[in-house]
Amino acid sequence: GQNIDQPTEMTATEGAIVQINCTYQTSGFNGLFWYQQHAGEAPTFLSYNVLDGLEEKGRFSSFLSRSKGYSYLLLKELQMKDSASYLCAVRNLTGGGNKLTFGTGTQLKVEL
């Protein structure tokens, strides 16, 4: 089975930096994704990591350590529109396919 853990809620200030952590336990690890989901909307893709290290994409960066089963999403220069749920998802090989399992998400609130 799989186990994916994220904090339930976080609060940060506009203009600041916030780091959202994700730890996972899985067999057949084959990549980790971060998604953003605004209330009432579908999740949208943010980043993908399969090798150790940092992937940077504008204000958003994602880090992976496979040996520690750990990832984080770093959001810089926070804006009010960044208030959303952030979902960590782990892909693992199963029966020859690629199943993607989501964590319960971290609700981020950006305040003035």
Add this chain to the structure above:
Amino acid sequence: GAGVSQSPSNKVTEKGKDVELRCDPISGHTALYWYRQSLGQGLEFLIYFQGNSAPDKSGLPSDRFSAERTGGSVSTLTIQRTQQEDSAVYLCASSLGVDYSPLHFGNGTRLTVT
């Protein structure tokens, strides 16, 4: 359209009735997923189709739930004898089916069982 299309967007049904939810994936995407999301919760995996392989049904919560994918494209999720605990948003997603390809989600079907 260019995105994943789901219908209906909203469905209200009486307990005990059967419902069918439809998903039209992005053209050319070989992988198709169904997830369920209850209010304020994460995404619960239901079922996954990849090309012509046997689907991964490991997430279906009971034998009242079934899904099929015809011609490698459109998928239908069927819930028989609906119960109130089935009320949730049902999300469909598709991808190219290769390791690095992200899932593209539809806007979901909000199912309410009264």
